[in-house]
Amino acid sequence: MIEVRDVRKTYTTGEVEFEALRGVSFSIKDGEFVAIMGPSGSGKSTLMHILGALDTPTKGKYILDGKDVSTLSDDELADIRRDKIGFVFQAFNLLPRTTVLRNVMLPLVYAEVDGEMRKTKAEQALRAAGLDEEHFIHLSNQLSGGQIQRVAIARALVNDPTLILADEPTGNLDTKTGEIVLGTFQRLNEEYGRTIVLITHEHEIAKHADRIISIRDGKIVEDSGTHARRSAHHRHETY
Amino acid sequence: MKLTDIFEETYFALSSNKVRSGLTMLGIVIGIGSVIAMVAIGQGAQGTIQSNIEAIGSNLLIVRPGAQRGVGTQVSSGRGSAQTLTVEDAEAIAKNVPEANAVAPEVSGRYQIVGKGTNTNVSVTGTTPDYLAVRNLQIAEGSFVTDQNIRSLSKVVVLGPTVRDDLFGENAENVVGQAVRIRGMEFRIIGITAAKGGGGFGSQDEMAFVPVSSAQKFLTGSDSVSTINVQATDASVMTQAEENITALLLERHRISDPQLADFSIMNQSDIIATASSITETLTMLLAAIAGISLLVGGIGIMNMMLTTVTERTREIGLRKAIGAKKKDINLQFLSEAIMLTFGGGALGIVLGWLISFAFAYFNVLETEISGASVFLAFGVSAFIGIVFGYYPARRAANLNPIEALRYE
Numbered sequence: 001m002i003e004v005r006d007v008r009k010t011y012t013t014g015e016v017e018f019e020a021l022r023g024v025s026f027s028i029k030d031g032e033f034v035a036i037m038g039p040s041g042s043g044k045s046t047l048m049h050i051l052g053a054l055d056t057p058t059k060g061k062y063i064l065d066g067k068d069v070s071t072l073s074d075d076e077l078a079d080i081r082r083d084k085i086g087f088v089f090q091a092f093n094l095l096p097r098t099t100v101l102r103n104v105m106l107p108l109v110y111a112e113v114d115g116e117m118r119k120t121k122a123e124q125a126l127r128a129a130g131l132d133e134e135h136f137i138h139l140s141n142q143l144s145g146g147q148i149q150r151v152a153i154a155r156a157l158v159n160d161p162t163l164i165l166a167d168e169p170t171g172n173l174d175t176k177t178g179e180i181v182l183g184t185f186q187r188l189n190e191e192y193g194r195t196i197v198l199i200t201h202e203h204e205i206a207k208h209a210d211r212i213i214s215i216r217d218g219k220i221v222e223d224s225g226t227h228a229r230r231s232a233h234h235r236h237e238t239y
Numbered sequence: 240m241k242l243t244d245i246f247e248e249t250y251f252a253l254s255s256n257k258v259r260s261g262l263t264m265l266g267i268v269i270g271i272g273s274v275i276a277m278v279a280i281g282q283g284a285q286g287t288i289q290s291n292i293e294a295i296g297s298n299l300l301i302v303r304p305g306a307q308r309g310v311g312t313q314v315s316s317g318r319g320s321a322q323t324l325t326v327e328d329a330e331a332i333a334k335n336v337p338e339a340n341a342v343a344p345e346v347s348g349r350y351q352i353v354g355k356g357t358n359t360n361v362s363v364t365g366t367t368p369d370y371l372a373v374r375n376l377q378i379a380e381g382s383f384v385t386d387q388n389i390r391s392l393s394k395v396v397v398l399g400p401t402v403r404d405d406l407f408g409e410n411a412e413n414v415v416g417q418a419v420r421i422r423g424m425e426f427r428i429i430g431i432t433a434a435k436g437g438g439g440f441g442s443q444d445e446m447a448f449v450p451v452s453s454a455q456k457f458l459t460g461s462d463s464v465s466t467i468n469v470q471a472t473d474a475s476v477m478t479q480a481e482e483n484i485t486a487l488l489l490e491r492h493r494i495s496d497p498q499l500a501d502f503s504i505m506n507q508s509d510i511i512a513t514a515s516s517i518t519e520t521l522t523m524l525l526a527a528i529a530g531i532s533l534l535v536g537g538i539g540i541m542n543m544m545l546t547t548v549t550e551r552t553r554e555i556g557l558r559k560a561i562g563a564k565k566k567d568i569n570l571q572f573l574s575e576a577i578m579l580t581f582g583g584g585a586l587g588i589v590l591g592w593l594i595s596f597a598f599a600y601f602n603v604l605e606t607e608i609s610g611a612s613v614f615l616a617f618g619v620s621a622f623i624g625i626v627f628g629y630y631p632a633r634r635a636a637n638l639n640p641i642e643a644l645r646y647e
Contacts, residue, residue, distance in 0.1 A: 054560065054641050075564050082562020089644065093557040097255050109244045110562040155561070 002028040002051070002163065002195075007060035007070075009046050020046040021057070022218035028197065030162075033189040035198040035209035043218040045167070048199045052087060052165045053080040065162050082110050086156030086164040090171035092148045094140040094155075100126065101136050104154045111159055121158050128192060129154035130184050146177035153184055157194070164188070164196045170205055182208045240567045249574045252547075260579060263543040266536030267583025267623070268590055271616045273529035275591025275608060280598060281522025283606035288514045292507065294435065296374045298340070298474050299507040300481055302332075302467040302488070305500060322463035323501040326451060328491060329367075329467045335487055338471050338480035343370040345466040346454040352396075352447060353420040354406035361402050363421060363447045365454020365464075373470040376443060381415040381430030388429075388450040394457065396426040397448040400434045421449075424457055477508050536583065537623040544576050544631035555635050556643025569636040576628020577621060584620030588613055 009021040020043045028034050038044040049055040050062055053069055056077070062070045069080055081087075086107075094103045104122040113121065126136060129150045135143060140151065149169060156164050166185065170178030186208060188194040198209055206212045214222040253260045304324045329344035346365035351358055370376065371383050379400065388395055396419060398406070407414050418425045426449065435443055455462060471480040481504050488502055489495075548555070555568060595606035 049641055052560070075566075078559065078562050078564045081560060087560050089557075091553075091644075093553055093644065095554060095557075098251075106558070107561040109248075110240055110558075110564075110567060112241055159562075 001030055001063075001065060003061070003063040004051075005061040005063070007047075007050060007057040007062060009043075009050065009055070010058045020218055021050075023060070024215070024218070024220055025060075026213060026220065026223060028163075028195065030195050031189070031193045033186065033196045033198070033208075033210045035200060035206035035212045036215060037200055037203065037206040037212055038215035039201055042215045044199050044201075044215050046218075047215065048165060048167055048197075051163070051197060052085050053077045082107065083159065084162040086159060086161040088149070088152050088156050088164065088166040088169045090168035092145075092152050092172070094148060094151060096141055098140055099137055100131070100140060100143070100151050103140055103151055104158050107155060107159045122154070125154040125158040126151070128157055128188065130187070144177075145173050146180055149173060149177075149181050150184060153181070153188070157188070162195060164194055165199070166196065167199045168201070169198070170200075178205070240563070240570070245570055245574050248571055249578050252571075252575055253578060259543060263539050264579050264583040264586065266539035267533070267580050267620055268536075268587045270529065270533030270536040271584045271587025271620055272590030272594065273532055274526055274619075275588055275612055275616055276594035276598075276606075277525035277529045278522060278612040279591065279595035279606040279608045280604060281518060281525050282609060283595070283598070283604045284521065285515060285518035286607060287605055288518055289511055292511050292514060294375060296468065296470060296507070298471040298477055299373065300469040300471060300477065300484065301505040301507075302328075302469065302484060303503055303505065304463070304465070305502050322461055323492060324464050324467055324488075325462055326455075326464060328488060329464065331487060331491060332467065332469060332484055333369075336469070336480060336483045338473075338476040338483060339469050340472040341369040341372045341470045343367050343373045343468045344451055344464040345370070345468060346451055346459055346464050347466070348454075348459055350421050350458065352402065352406065354417075357406050359402060359405040361399075361445060361447050363396075363449060363454065363458060365449050365451040365458065367451055369470075370448070370468070373468045374443065376435070377433040379431050379433040381428070383430055383432075384448055384450045389452045392452050392456055393450055394424060394426045394453060395429045395450065396421065397430040397432060398428060399432050399442075399444040399446045401442070401444040402447055403431050421447075422458060474508065477506055481506055533619065533623065537580070537627045540576055540579055540624065541627035541631060543579075544572060544628055545634070547575070548572065548631050548635045551635075552638065552643045552646040555638050556640050556646065559638070559640035560644060565636040568638075569632045572632035572635045573625065573628045576632065577624035580620040580624030580627075581617075584617050587620070588616055591616070 004027065005025050007021055007024045008019065011018045011020060024043075024047060036044050036047060046055070050057050053064070053072075054077070056072070057070050060070065061068055064080065064084060067080075069077070072080065095106070101119065101122050104125055105118045108118040108121060123136065127133075131147060131150045131154065135147060140148065143151065169185070170181055173181060182205065185196050185198065189196050196209075198206065200206050212222070212224045213220055302324065304322065324344070326344050329342050332339050333342040343366050347362055349360055350363045351360050352363070366384060367389060368383060368385055371378070378397070381397070383397055384395065387393075398414070403411060403414055406419065407417075415428055415430060417428050419428060420426070432443065432448075449458070451464070469480065469484060471477045484504060485497065485500070489497060489500060492501055494500055558568060592608055595608055598604050598606045
């Protein structure tokens with residue numbers, strides 16, 4: 001359960017103040033697949049940083065799993081990211097010259113999961129993300145773009161997070177591969193009941209989600225949440 | 240983050256860029272290696288010099304005559320020129336100074352020794368049997384000068400091995416019993432001393448020894464002696480012995496003011512102390528120069544770590560996004576720096592050992608590697624890792640994850 005209440009974010013550069021978010025409120029229930037859509041400069045990246053506990057709001061509250069994240073220290077935010085958030089980036093951000101398994105196991109290193117358990121969990125996540133077993137021991141730079149992004153999705157999944165945040169996950173992929181990756185998100189949402197927030201500027205991509213929150217100039221201009229395409233009664237179980 | 244994970248990450252990061260890690264390590268290898276080698280060479284030199292000094296005898300006090308000064312004149316003929324010391328002085332020292340273990344007076348001069356168709360100019364020393372003990376000398380063949388020889392003014396001579404070689408040919412045998420001529424007089428060879436190698440104060444291998452009485456009568460024609468060698472019973476009583484000898488000789492020479500003493504005493508432990516302080520300074524100088532290369536190596540580490548942090552900005556951002564704390568990033572990069580210096584330190588110790596081994600192997604110098612210098616080298620290399628790794632690691636830890644992820 002995610003609750004965002006009247007969140008504002010102001011950046012100050014010298015004497016110039018810029019308000020990136022100007023009072024944003026919404027809530028996302030567990031198991032929802034939400035797209036946050038807006039053009040560049042709309043504040044969607046700022047919103048993603050706050051949702052991902054990478055940044056805190058200047059004003060307002062962000063409550064994740066009943067815990068107020070908006071006032072936490074850097075180290076406490078790191079714990080939230082480690083336990084509750086899984087990131088998928090546009091630029092993939094895999095460790096270069098490193099095996100697929102090792103990449104996926106990386107979050108478990110910080111979660112101090114035991115060695116054997118790491119491998120089991122990483123393999124599970126990779127299967128859930130739809131990567132063929134033969135690629136598990138390949139180096140990250142030996143894979144195609146679509147495969148890389150699936151490794152990144154597996155890495156986001158491996159810690160069993162409350163929320164998966166995908167920031168323009170198809171931005172570096174061609175349309176066909178992008179479709180496959182989006183399909184993966186849909187499957188994770190439907191089959192495994194994962195809560196997914198997709199940040200994008202393209203409506204084509206956003207429409208894969210069940211609910212679209214449109215944002216412009218730091219404010220929500222439209223939220224399709226009330227008339228969801230599908231009712232959100234997903235099975236909630238770990239993959 | 241577990242400790243084993245930090246080690247694994249560190250190993251992984253360093254081994255994924257082997258050439259660069261290796262080159263960076265090389266700076267530390269050379270630094271630590273040269274410190275160890277220089278200290279080993281310095282200590283080896285100290286040991287060699289010390290053993291050279293000790294080879295001339297142990298616990299030795301050397302009494303030499305002072306300057307002779309004519310009555311009513313200020314002209315001095317220089318130290319050692321006075322003819323104030325006598326065999327009786329030596330006997331008095333042996334009798335009255337309890338710390339004196341052995342006393343050997345010495346009369347020396349350079350003379351031409353003539354053999355069969357050959358001749359050589361050597362230092363001929365007139366002395367007593369105690370000379371062997373006092374100057375650590377051994378007899379290889381025959382015997383040394385005896386008290387009987389001294390009493391009977393025997394014209395006998397003991398040759399150093401080099402003198403024997405010069406007169407009779409290399410390692411000539413059956414030399415004992417043959418005769419040589421010194422100042423036109425025939426001396427019978429009664430012994431050959433054992434080869435001792437070069438000493439700090441002229442080699443005894445190149446000397447010839449005759450009874451002190453014979454030297455005074457036939458060679459110098461004077462009753463004085465040029466040196467009195469005194470061996471103290473123990474290193475700890477050398478100062479005491481020196482004071483007693485001074486008092487005794489002042490009294491015998493009827494001098495009331497010690498400032499006007501007509502003799503001087505050289506203490507062997509003083510010579511060793513002086514030589515040691517010289518070599519210690521030398522060792523420190525060498526180590527300091529080597530230390531500079533260690534410093535340069537450390538700066539190399541810092542340089543590489545800063546480059547690495549910049550290159551891996553996105554990786555740092557990602558690690559932070561998936562839950563790494565500042566502390567984790569800090570430790571990871573610090574341990575990379577320490578691993579580099581530690582690895583470099585270990586290789587440097589091997590290199591230093593090889594260099595000093597080579598010095599010893601090719602007989603340049605006896606070297607000795609002290610455990611302390613190895614221990615110190617390890618400590619220093621770890622310390623350098625921490626010092627030069629701290630700043631880059633802190634820079635990495637303080638990166639903002641959002642900006643780090645965006646870094647191109």
